[in-house]
Amino acid sequence: MKNRITILALFLCIGFSALAQKNINNYKYVIIPLKYDFLEENNQYRLNTLTRYLFKQKGFEVYFDEEKFPEELNKDRCKALFADVEKGKGGLFSTKVDIVLKDCFGKEVFRTETGSSREKDFKKAYSEAIKEAFSSIEFMDYEYQPLEEKVEKDDEEVIESAVDINEVETKTEEVEVSTEIVEVKTETNNTTLYAQEKPYGYQVVDATPKVVMHLFSTSVQNIFLVKDKNAIVYKEDGFWYYSENNGELKEPKTLDIKF
Numbered sequence: 350m351k352n353r354i355t356i357l358a359l360f361l362c363i364g365f366s367a368l369a370q371k372n373i374n375n376y377k378y379v380i381i382p383l384k385y386d387f388l389e390e391n392n393q394y395r396l397n398t399l400t401r402y403l404f405k406q407k408g409f410e411v412y413f414d415e416e417k418f419p420e421e422l423n424k425d426r427c428k429a430l431f432a433d434v435e436k437g438k439g440g441l442f443s444t445k446v447d448i449v450l451k452d453c454f455g456k457e458v459f460r461t462e463t464g465s466s467r468e469k470d471f472k473k474a475y476s477e478a479i480k481e482a483f484s485s486i487e488f489m490d491y492e493y494q495p496l497e498e499k500v501e502k503d504d505e506e507v508i509e510s511a512v513d514i515n516e517v518e519t520k521t522e523e524v525e526v527s528t529e530i531v532e533v534k535t536e537t538n539n540t541t542l543y544a545q546e547k548p549y550g551y552q553v554v555d556a557t558p559k560v561v562m563h564l565f566s567t568s569v570q571n572i573f574l575v576k577d578k579n580a581i582v583y584k585e586d587g588f589w590y591y592s593e594n595n596g597e598l599k600e601p602k603t604l605d606i607k608f
Contacts, residue, residue, distance in 0.1 A: 372458050373450070373489065375496045378422055378429035379409040387436040394472040396479060400434060400448070403483045408491050427453040434479060437463045444474035448482045461485035488568065544608045553606065582606070 381401050384391045392398055397413065404411045409430075412418055422428055430450045437445025448461040464482030468474035542561055544551040550566040550573055564573035564582055571584035580593035582604065590601040 373430070373486075374492055374494045376428065376430045377410060377493050377495075379404045379411045379432050379450075380414050380426075380429045381411060381432050383413045383415050385434050387434075394475055396434065396475050399476055399479055400432060400483075403480070403486075404432065407486060408493070429453065430458060434482075437465070437478075443467045444471070444478050446475065446478045446482055448479065448486070459486075540605070542604060542606045544606055551608070 379401075381397055381404070383397055384393070385396065388394070388396070401411045401413070410419075412422070412429075430452065433449050433451070435447045435449055437447055439445065443465045444467075445463050445465045447463050449457060450459045451457050461482040462485045464478040464480065464484075466474040466477035466481070468477055540555055542553050542555055543558065544553050544564070547563070549563070551564040553561045553564060555561055562578070562582075563576035565576060567574060573582045574580075575582060575591075575593075578593060579595050580591060582589060582591050584590075589604040589606045591604050592601040593599045
């Protein structure tokens with residue numbers, strides 16, 4: 350029981366992290382303000398430069414908001430995330446900050462864990478706190494994936510593996526057939542399933558073979574996120590389980606999967 354509680358807690362944390370990672374991977378650029386609201390000067394304590402450096406090290410193309418942007422970004426600002434550093438609340442004897450990422454509509458995409466420092470010198474304290482906050486992004490395996498291309502790739506994989514293209518007339522019909530398969534098969538416990546390795550994790554098929562579901566890898570061994578479902582597949586005591594949570598946690602179901 351204790352192990353199951355631990356897994357379910359990880360389920361929630363991993364779900365949010367994976368969702369954030371998926372969103373962040375859809376962005377090529379990061380735009381950083383030259384001045385943070387809680388400070389008085391542009392690039393005070395060189396904190397803005399530090400933030401840009403950290404995002405560049407992670408693989409993003411990073412620009413200050415007053416710099417000249419590349420043509421692609423000038424045409425479409427929605428290809429960028431807008432990063433900001435906010436001063437954290439509380440901390441009478443410590444300096445606290447959060448790093449916030451928003452999209453071009455001002456919607457928050459991701460907020461780091463609060464970074465803190467007990468250094469008395471402001472320059473050292475803010476620098477240390479920003480680095481600690483950025484560790485929430487550092488552990489992610491960032492790789493730019495244009496949203497349109499990623500969707501098309503997923504559709505093609507489902508179509509090729511789940512249905513015979515000669516049996517359908519349009520791509521839309523193919524995707525609908527695959528979706529029905531996902532919904533039916535994830536409720537089935539007595540069928541042997543087979544996991545086929547993919548760049549994102551595994552594609553699970555039945556003996557037909559037809560696609561049952563797509564499993565996205567996580568940073569935790571033997572725990573996978575199920576594509577398009579609020580669910581995970583995990584291994585416990587030598588058995589594989591499917592656990593779904595749509596506002597109400599359902600009883601895990603045993604799966605017979607061959608990896």
